Amino acid sequence: MRLGQITARQRQILLLLMSRTEGMTAAEIAAEIGVSVRTVHREMEEIEKGLQGADVLLHKKSGTGIRLEGETPEGIAQLRKRLLEGKPADYSVEERKILMLCALLEADEPIKLFALAHSLKVTVPTVSSDLDELEPLMKRFKLNLIRRRGYGVELEGTEAVRRRAICRLAEEYLDYSDLVGDGYSDAREPVTARLLSMVGKPVLLDVEKSLWDMNWSWTESLSESAYTSMLIALSVSVKRIRQGRRMEEADIATQDGASSSMEEARDFAVRLGETLEIPFTDSEMKYISNLFEAARDMSEVSELxxxxxxxxxxxxxxxxxxxxxxxxxxxxxxxxxxxxxxxxxxxxxxxxxxxxxxxxxxxxxxxxxxxxxxxxxxxxxxxxxxxxxxxxxxxxxxxxxxxxxxxLNQLGHHLKAILVCSSGLSSSRLLGTRLNKEMPQIEVLGNVSWYEAARMPKEQYDLIISTIDLPLPKDRYVRLSPLLTADDKEALLQYIQSTSVKPGGSGTAVNRIEEQRKAASFERLRLQAALMNAIVSLLDGFHVHDLDNRPDDLEGTLNEALAKVYECGAVSDAEKVKERLLERERMGTQLIPDTTLALFHTRSRYIACPSLTLFRLAHAAPLEDGAEAGVILLMLAPKQLPKESLEVLSEISAMLLGSELIELMERGGEDEIRSYLAEELQHFFNHRP
Incomplete structure (x- = not known):
């Protein structure tokens, strides 16, 4: 195959077919690479011509799809090597646009259109057309695109805005495995390579280690997405500082609560600066403190x-x-x-x-x-x-x-495993249940993030199973597909056999597994006790209040309601909690359809303990979309919420889909409502898996 003439899309299709030895239909290929089926058929014609003399045959069969087959044992391997080593004749449309945006974000001066066209292997009119399509995205990033004849093209925006744009691109186009894995090739993914360079991948783990060494409890409570976004932003900052692009004081907006993070930002900047041998100015420290606050807020955005x-x-x-x-x-x-x-x-x-x-x-x-x-x-x-x-x-x-x-058909277990997945809970749960069904000797303890897996004590598990590359020695984990193919099962069995943890082993391994079984029984009892405590505590604190609120005043109504909760000690800053409740309501009314009941809920570090309080209003409170509430159920919880409490709150919210509880909330007495909740939660407790 003449690799000098192969396009990026054709290379993408060939590599995809090599990874699917059983074959793929044109529709599957189209869905995978984001083009039409007609485009796939057109590309396949060119690929078939190019494969002549490459010791590789292209089989196309109706019903089973398209697959590659080597005429010699070395045929496929040689083709793969040549594809990865060669440079495509062009980039895909999406690759071209992102590379163009990256070039503009990094440029210190205007870039001539012909220079962009030359670097991307396209014509000047094509670059102009791409810029037209990119302009709305740039505006979303709060960047202005300046284009003048004879001057060139450049982006206008502060350093803070540029950094945010780089972070947004990285979060949208990079996987966790790109950030922390090590099996990456520049030639294979030009956009990934460019973004990793802009993020400063070589220092990202240094940044993460410095952050972890601070031993702050709040970083451990962040959601994985918030933690990773913060790491990317910190790493981008280091890269930009090394390039001489520093933050100016005027560019940094003062974020609510950031002053409380300033001391932490200074301590962290000193530690990181010593590690990487770079100085941080006061402006950069202020920017870091804003990143810390943004991460905290991002973790809370999920609300309940x-x-x-x-x-x-x-x-x-x-x-x-x-x-x-x-x-x-x-x-x-x-x-x-x-x-x-x-x-x-x-x-x-x-x-x-x-x-x-x-x-x-x-x-x-x-x-x-x-x-x-x-x-x-x-x-x-x-x-x-x-x-x-x-x-x-x-x-x-x-x-x-x-x-x-x-x-539905889970069996007994012998080994304990933790899962690390990049696609979220759906992929981890699928892999976990497939493991339980097809390899019952493995008990899945749960899903953890890549940074948690790197730090969990080895005594807490037997295996780490990951769907992405991890910043760990290769003998510490095994990488599988979430779909657990036959090859994956074989790889897992080989991994188990090659380590000291083996099913049916003898001596220390068996003793340890037996000890873990006993510990698991005690842990289950402990969790049951915690769940019952969460139920009793929430019901004990449940109250119904008649609120003599003013008409047409939602903010005033929430002020009065939160004052009652504040008196009970459940809220430490009623104003902060009210703002979060109003912000959530502005996103869409909290009124339960076909009722007068609105569920106002939030989760915040300004809330001391979970609470459930019902308010019956003297005057209907105005909500979004023209709705009105006659009754408000206030469901509040702290940022660091035990799993058991979250389960109880989740179960209560599900009950609100039934008419019986709604009617009680609208007209029933406090004891009557509490008794109903107690009965339903007792049933939930008894039948919980």
């Missing part, structure tokens, strides 16, 4: 996802429809409901913001769960959400349902 009635109701309707079509009792699976509520909330945010959605498992999901994929797609379309839900998101939902269907 499991208690968001809109999300719970959406998950309930979806489960109901899929169950009706499959006959599988999905409604009985609380883990499925919790996973869907969490995923749907994040997915809706991504779709509404226009964030690029990637699902690297879409093609195998379509193949392994073909019927279920169609059922979930049809069920989602029936919900009429008013949004276009891409197949990538449907694929994630299918993984939740696939995991649930396989969770």
């Amino acid at each position: 996802a499991h208690t968001d009635v809109e999300m719970v109701e959406m998950a309930h309707r979806l489960i109901e429809r899929v169950q009706r079509r499959t006959g599988i009792p999905f409604q009985e699976d609380r883990t499925l409901r919790a996973g869907l509520v969490e995923h749907i909330g994040a997915a809706m945010k991504r779709i509404r913001e226009g964030t690029r959605i990637r699902n690297p498992l879409l093609s195998p999901i379509r193949k392994d769960y073909e019927e279920l994929f169609g059922i979930v797609r049809h069920s989602v379309d029936e919900l009429r959400l008013g949004l276009t839900i891409p197949d990538e998101e449907i694929g994630f939902l299918v993984m939740h349902f696939g995991a649930s269907s396989e969770r």
